Amino acid sequence: MSAPPYITGNTTVSAIMFKVLLALVPGVAAYVWMFGSGILITLALASVTALASEALMLKLRRRPVWPFLSDNSALVTGWLLALALPPLAPWWLVVIGTLFAIVVAKQLYGGLGYNPFNPAMIGYAVLLISFPVIMTQWPAPLELAQAKLSFGDQLAYIFGRVLPAGVQLDAISTATPLDYLKTQLKLEHTMAEIRQAPVFGVIGAKGSEVVAGAYLLGGLYLVQQRIITWHIPVAFIGGLAAISGFFHVIDPQHYASPAFHLFGGAAMLGAFFIATDPVSGPTTPKGKLIFAGSIGVLTWVIRAYGGYPDGVAFAVLLMNLCVPLIDAYTQPRVFGHGKT
């Protein structure tokens, strides 16, 4: 019995983070269905690394380990990074990325609540810059793969880089549709020709469009549960759709459709799960719209003109930089101030 209020609601950080994990489950399931069970190994690796490094860092920083470890935030970071990596990435890549995300991007900045950048995206950016070849080697969707790997084969490949006898790397991997699109456009092929390639699906990329749809589903669950508000996903999707739509209308032969941009890469994961990280994002409603709208636009710019396979990670990190400024200039009108 100290100070009011004496009653509080029963939301906890742990429950919020758990619901984020729960919302990722449809996406993971779609991933397994479309790309095979390898992603589960990556997820497990990232989870173990995230929890172990978080615990170690808390211990080194002399912080209580259990209250923070049980807040589930390390798991969310691990999972988001794992889902951004190529599913058959070598084990050490997953470990390095997760370590960097948790140790440097999160704990060295002060741990939960203090990181100015999205830890998972920092981990991703470090890996992309350091190991560009591996980071762009994506397994083909199962329906396109010439050879199928069993769970054991995938385990062996992730941990030992050994493929079963007679299977070549080319038989299981492919360029991502975004990459393919970029190289083909450079070769001056028109969109109509490029779209004939087998990696393209109904609206986005084969396989990924289903996964993106599943992320959308999970994201809507988060909105329904009030874990996130509508502002960031709507502005992200709106920004990306608006700019890609604008260029697509002007020159449909050289610019992919908004649908492709939304369902051909990490846009859905980014809109509902990554840009919505509260710690590194803005807090005002108007600020959220500016922040996420800009991420959408930047994603398109990086995809269209940059040298990276996808633009979401860098767009998020760039906008993380602007958060203090955005917050400062988008303060809402306080009750009884200004107009009455």
Next chain:
Amino acid sequence: MISRLFKFNGGVHPPQHKLASANSPIASVPMPQRLVLPLRQHVGNVSKLQVAVGDRVLKGELLAAADGMISAAVHAPTSGTISAIDEQLIPHASGLPDLCITLEADGEDRWIDHAPVDYRQLPKAEVIARLRDAGVVGLGGAAFPSHVKLREDGRHPVATLILNGAECEPYITCDDRLMRDRAEEIVRGLEIMQYLLGTARCMIGIEDNKPEAAAAMRAACANSAIPIEVVEVPTLYPGGGAKQLIKVLTGLEVPSGRLPTEIGVQCFNVATAYTVHRFVNFGEPVISRVVTVTGNVAHPGNFEVPLGMAIEDLVQVAGGAGDDTNGFIMGGPMMGFSLPSIRVPVVKATNCIIASAPRMFPPQPPALPCIRCTRCADACPVNLQPQELYWFAKSQNLDKARSYNIFDCIECGCCNYVCPSHIPLVQYYRFAKSEIIAQDKAKQAANLARERNEFRLARIEREKQERAAKHAQRAAGAKAESSEADEAKKAAIAAAMERAKAQKAEVAPKNTEDLPAAAQAEVAAIEARRAEAAAAKPPTDSLKQEKQENG
């Protein structure tokens, strides 16, 4: 009669817990043997004592009169003898004692002569002065003297008069019960208020979790000579905050730091209207109020309690508190406070007593860092950014806290309620506010001191010049007296040195360490008296001191 409703930002839906007491009609309590009446039961000046120990008083007799405009009187809730006038523990979060009148009841409960006030025949100012002398204050919990709000200030005509029957805090049911049991009386009070303010529109706002109260009020209003709208507003804490209710009912926002009259609205609690009726139509001053006793007690209910009754006794009337009771809250669980002791009296601001048990209000888990999830901002009825204010308060970045409008915070606790990190946000804001106020005061004092010092230096300089001029005159007049002038100069220097020494002695530690204990105690006593005198009237005293020093 259906008016359009408006919304304020955020708000929360804490569990109501009102059913435990809502169905118990207002019950009377046996008159206690002893009543303790604090002189400060309201916002504003402490009332002036009108009785002495040993005086016999009648029920309704004035014990302490209002002192100035923002003040209210205190009356005897029963007949008896004044047995003490001293400092006692009062129901305040600080836990500090305050001056109280103790009244021993004689058991006769004999009224003083009292009569209705023919308010339509008297000048309004006279009626308002009488309301002040009747001790009428806001009974919603703030205890602001009501007569102040009933004055026509000439500049702002009050177009809308609102009675607040929202009662948005969990557990509390005293207003609900008053509306159900004494609806007619509330409407009579409202009619008097409407007459005094000359308002065209009258509304009664009631949260829609009290349909019986709304029905009772509607029935009573139907018999009224004036049109009154009874409006059911959505149940949403803190919809009973005056500014929030005004917004919901009228769409108008009371400007920050201003009064509702500036937008032509005035708002009173329903219980206040009831006391206005009791005084004007029966001549009875405020000597009792309805209190909800609930929570971990055997028989939760609503009681008409004489002011000054010990809360301990009141809890006994409600069947006593359970064995696992770990404290008592006055007010609701969102904005109330933990009583420093149960041996404190019921005062005008006591709307509810909650006996708490650990299972009702479990201790908070340790706070985690803020994750900027903005649930607090979404819940804030004032549309502040609590996560930013928390950050500023925590880092003592007080200027920033002020510029982010921390003084608009109404401390309703919504942010605290929704915080997933369980950060005691309201405590941070209270801390920041008190720090800012303290800083402002210190700054003011420093400015005053500087001004005074500058004035003093200027005067010394002027006097010096005047002296120099005089000397020059004299020197010019009679060179022979030059040695005398020298003497005067020397004397002036000596005097100045003396003064400097005296000043130094005041600053430096006094050489009284070696004195015997008795002498030291005497010195200490003198010091204390001096300090007391200085504290009582700092400006004049220090001025005097200065005069002596320089005289």
